[in-house]
Amino acid sequence: MRDVRMRGFRKRTSVEEALAALVSRTVELEAERVHVTQASGRVLAEDVAAAASVPHFRRAAMDGWAVVGASTFGASTYAPVSLVLIGEARPGRPFAGVLRRGEAVRITTGAPVPEGADAVLMAERAEEITRGDQTIVSVAEPVSPGKHVSAIGEDVPAGTLVARRGRKLRPQDVGLLASVGAGLVSVVRRPRVRVVITGDELLAPGSMPEGSCIVDSNSVVLAALVARDGGALSPTVRAADRYELVREAIGGGDEDVVLVSGGSSVGPEDHAPLALAEIGEVTVHGVAMRPSSPAGFGFVPGDGRPRPVFLLPGNPVSCLCAYEFFAGPTIRALGGLPRAWPHPRGKGRLDAKIVSELGRVDYVRVKYDGARVTPIMTSGASILSSTTRADGVVLVPAGSEGHGEGEEVEVLLYD
Ligand SMILES: Nc1nc2c(c(=O)[nH]1)N[C@H]1C(S)=C(S)[C@@H](COP(=O)(O)OP(=O)(O)OC[C@H]3O[C@@H](n4cnc5c(N)ncnc54)[C@H](O)[C@@H]3O)O[C@H]1N2
Numbered sequence: 001m002r003d004v005r006m007r008g009f010r011k012r013t014s015v016e017e018a019l020a021a022l023v024s025r026t027v028e029l030e031a032e033r034v035h036v037t038q039a040s041g042r043v044l045a046e047d048v049a050a051a052a053s054v055p056h057f058r059r060a061a062m063d064g065w066a067v068v069g070a071s072t073f074g075a076s077t078y079a080p081v082s083l084v085l086i087g088e089a090r091p092g093r094p095f096a097g098v099l100r101r102g103e104a105v106r107i108t109t110g111a112p113v114p115e116g117a118d119a120v121l122m123a124e125r126a127e128e129i130t131r132g133d134q135t136i137v138s139v140a141e142p143v144s145p146g147k148h149v150s151a152i153g154e155d156v157p158a159g160t161l162v163a164r165r166g167r168k169l170r171p172q173d174v175g176l177l178a179s180v181g182a183g184l185v186s187v188v189r190r191p192r193v194r195v196v197i198t199g200d201e202l203l204a205p206g207s208m209p210e211g212s213c214i215v216d217s218n219s220v221v222l223a224a225l226v227a228r229d230g231g232a233l234s235p236t237v238r239a240a241d242r243y244e245l246v247r248e249a250i251g252g253g254d255e256d257v258v259l260v261s262g263g264s265s266v267g268p269e270d271h272a273p274l275a276l277a278e279i280g281e282v283t284v285h286g287v288a289m290r291p292s293s294p295a296g297f298g299f300v301p302g303d304g305r306p307r308p309v310f311l312l313p314g315n316p317v318s319c320l321c322a323y324e325f326f327a328g329p330t331i332r333a334l335g336g337l338p339r340a341w342p343h344p345r346g347k348g349r350l351d352a353k354i355v356s357e358l359g360r361v362d363y364v365r366v367k368y369d370g371a372r373v374t375p376i377m378t379s380g381a382s383i384l385s386s387t388t389r390a391d392g393v394v395l396v397p398a399g400s401e402g403h404g405e406g407e408e409v410e411v412l413l414y415d
């Protein structure tokens with residue numbers, strides 16, 4: 001690779017071209033089977049059909065008595081109908097016999113409705129009276145057949161498709177999968193991600209900034225972003241600004257994705273691009289975007305597939321921005337999720353213009369109140385607080401020189 005250090009970038013790749021190079025070389029990982037109790041948040045790798053109906057028996061929807069509806073017809077407070085109580089049904093403890101007209105079985109919600117019964121009379125609509133050695137259910141109101149009886153498959157009939165391949169399973173999805181009898185579920189393997197933090201000046205998160213050292217914030221941001229995108233993070237690797245150490249940190253390990261923070265640019269200590277070129281390939285270095293123009297990526301050989309390595313500029317906003325444009329979509333795609341930015345979107349009118357350059361994509365931090373979009377002025381790539389003051393970002397496409405005051409724009413919201 002041509003060493004661009006201290007010479008600068010002659011040509012920058014467009015965001016579009018850079019993304020295309022990633023799309024063509026990063027495909028969904030293989031599936032693995034996990035227990036349904038561990039499947040929330042995972043992406044289904046296969047369609048799942050219900051192996052069993054829910055419910056798989058006729059189920060009482062109310063507490064009361066199971067009856068033959070027709071035997072209560074004509075009942076009123078003045079002329080109650082008497083039914084003979086012949087037993088009890090509880091959830092998990094069904095009534096074993098067959099119920100006939102004129103009979104009642106005490107039943108609680110969730111219990112199987114006895115054979116012969118076709119309705120459940122609510123507890124409020126009748127009362128039990130002891131008459132001799134019999135218990136009589138005195139019914140003051142008729143109940144129609146079918147009332148308060150959940151049919152087999154009312155919730156899910158057996159054989160129904162309950163979740164499609166590609167779905168990111170939500171808590172209620174895994175609940176439904178469990179209820180139809182799913183045990184092991186086939187999900188897309190989570191991409192394993194290695195974060196390499198370079199920089200002699202960096203102290204581990206949790207430290208107090210001191211002397212000429214600053215606290216590494218990029219690994220904290222990246223860890224949260226990787227988790228958001230479904231990646232499984234390995235322990236952070238810290239490399240001092242020495243070529244061999246950076247090369248070892250990038251090449252070591254067997255993670256599916258490597259994120260390298262810092263040392264991406266053209267200074268004498270910016271070893272990451274050269275190290276990547278030595279152990280693999282630099283596909284893109286220098287992108288027509290702001291911030292993050294020194295961003296890049298390439299591939300190192302992996303077990304059966306090339307593993308993408310992302311060069312994320314050290315400046316905190318640039319690091320976040322390069323992740324969002326390139327690493328995030330790739331990690332999501334490897335894990336079976338859409339590449340598209342996961343941010344909720346809003347629309348609003350700019351109350352100040354945004355100036356960009358033709359051919360360059362801009363990542364502009366803005367405040368957004370649901371209607372007005374205000375670009376944040378102090379917005380250098382080293383100003384991480386510009387992203388915490390912002391509610392979201394406006395992306396200015398390469399084909400635009402910016403947006404005028406009053407123009408309607410789309411905002412990608414940070415939460
Ligand atoms: N001659 C040129 N110089 C620079 C260019 C250029 O095109 N030509 N690009 C500038 C831009 S833009 C950026 S961005 C930076 C990116 O450089 P590096 O990726 O090599 O980043 P570093 O030099 O390592 O660090 C930059 C800055 O960020 C701080 N930093 C680094 N890592 C972290 C971290 N983990 N947490 C918090 N802050 C971090 C570091 O201390 C520096 O202040 O290059 C410009 N130069």
Ligand code: MOO
Nearest residue numbers: 291292293318381
């Ligand atoms: O692109 Mo640098 O990423 O502006 O600070």
